[in-house]
Amino acid sequence: MAFSRKPQSMNQLLKEFMKRIPHQTELKRGMVLHLWPSVVGDQMSAVSKDLKFDGNKLIIHVENEAWRHEIHANRFSIAKKLNEKVGSNVVKEIIVRA
Numbered sequence: 679m680a681f682s683r684k685p686q687s688m689n690q691l692l693k694e695f696m697k698r699i700p701h702q703t704e705l706k707r708g709m710v711l712h713l714w715p716s717v718v719g720d721q722m723s724a725v726s727k728d729l730k731f732d733g734n735k736l737i738i739h740v741e742n743e744a745w746r747h748e749i750h751a752n753r754f755s756i757a758k759k760l761n762e763k764v765g766s767n768v769v770k771e772i773i774v775r776a
Contacts, residue, residue: 734770
């Protein structure tokens with residue numbers, strides 16, 4: 679039996695699957711937490727603790743003020759990258775606490 683559809687990329691299949699899941703937001707928030715290290719890099723990831731969501735705000739605790747300032751200064755670009763990776767605007771704001 680021959681299929682007339684072209685093969686789809688895994689990325690496209692996952693996006694279609696995500697559209698059908700009733701609790702997309704929670705799942706995408708979980709994906710954001712999982713993707714944090716790959717987006718911010720090893721050093722920043724190593725000092726980031728207790729990442730959690732409060733609504734659409736991603737709250738991050740860091741070890742010291744220097745890292746708080748570093749992440750705070752880059753929060754818009756980090757949020758944009760995270761949102762692009764999950765294909766949704768789940769991170770509206772990043773709050774960094776030391």
